[in-house]
Amino acid sequence: MTGERQVRVWDPLVRVFHWSLVAAFFIAYFTEEDLLAVHTVAGYTVLGLLGIRLIWGLVGSRHARFTDFVYRPRVVLSYLKDVAALRARRYLGHNPAGGAMVILILLSLVATGFTGMGIYGVEHHAGPLAGWLANAGHNTKELFEESHEFFANFTLFLVILHVAGVLVESLLHRENLVRSMFTGSKPVRDEA
Numbered sequence: 531m532t533g534e535r536q537v538r539v540w541d542p543l544v545r546v547f548h549w550s551l552v553a554a555f556f557i558a559y560f561t562e563e564d565l566l567a568v569h570t571v572a573g574y575t576v577l578g579l580l581g582i583r584l585i586w587g588l589v590g591s592r593h594a595r596f597t598d599f600v601y602r603p604r605v606v607l608s609y610l611k612d613v614a615a616l617r618a619r620r621y622l623g624h625n626p627a628g629g630a631m632v633i634l635i636l637l638s639l640v641a642t643g644f645t646g647m648g649i650y651g652v653e654h655h656a657g658p659l660a661g662w663l664a665n666a667g668h669n670t671k672e673l674f675e676e677s678h679e680f681f682a683n684f685t686l687f688l689v690i691l692h693v694a695g696v697l698v699e700s701l702l703h704r705e706n707l708v709r710s711m712f713t714g715s716k717p718v719r720d721e722a
Contacts, residue, residue, distance in 0.1 A: 540711060576643055
């Protein structure tokens, strides 16, 4: 809606983090073993971004902090019921479901990165886990490979749910949440 007063919600670090993470994840996801060097750099980029986001989630701006968007499971479930009934309250920052999704995606990406480092250590004797995995056998390699594939695909599934949630929320509250992740601003209305 044009002409509405805007309020800054997402600071530049959150926005750069978000879109950089999107790019790094998809580069890693689609390169796999075909372009191992690119895959590896993209994977380490994801982990580096996660480290930055963890710190920013503790000391960053109001809506970047975990304390602003991590809710108890019953609050998340109640919010999802309200969404299903098309009466969900609008939040200026992440809503309870969006906050839960952020945490799930971050945890899944950590697991994806850790298992990827495990594969790199076992197969190529490189990376930060190489010393610990130097004498690992075939079963360890298989465990890391299966886990890495699971978490990469699980992350993709979560991303698809996230995008669907953004679309539903955008329609429900008549605002373009994708644009707000580029501009950092949302319309001023009565909300928390």
